[in-house]
Amino acid sequence: MGIGGISIWQLLIILVIVVLLFGTKKLRSLGGDLGSAIKNFKDSMQEGRDESEKKDDDNIIEHDDKNVHNQQRQEDKDKSSR
Secondary structure (H helix, E strand, O other): OOHHHOOHHHHHHHHHHHHHHHOHHHHHHHHHHHHHHHHHHHHHHHHHHHHHHHHHHHHHHHHHHHHHHHHHHHHHHHHHHO
16 A cells, blocks of 8 residues: 555556656756745745844844943933932
8 A cells, every 4th residue: 555545556657647748858847946946935934034033133132222221321310310
């Protein structure tokens, strides 16, 4: 028994029919196109992750800058009230 109740012989017959219908050159170019589409998808997903991490880092830095600025204002306020 093969995959999902399909025997190995049935899979081979289907493969032969597909090769006869489309030809090996068309299947090869289709495989290459599919491979490059998957590669481009993975690359764009990685770029999205990198941009998201950079944005998160920028937000953390901006938040830290605001905290430092607020602390400096509080210290100035404390000095002036003395």
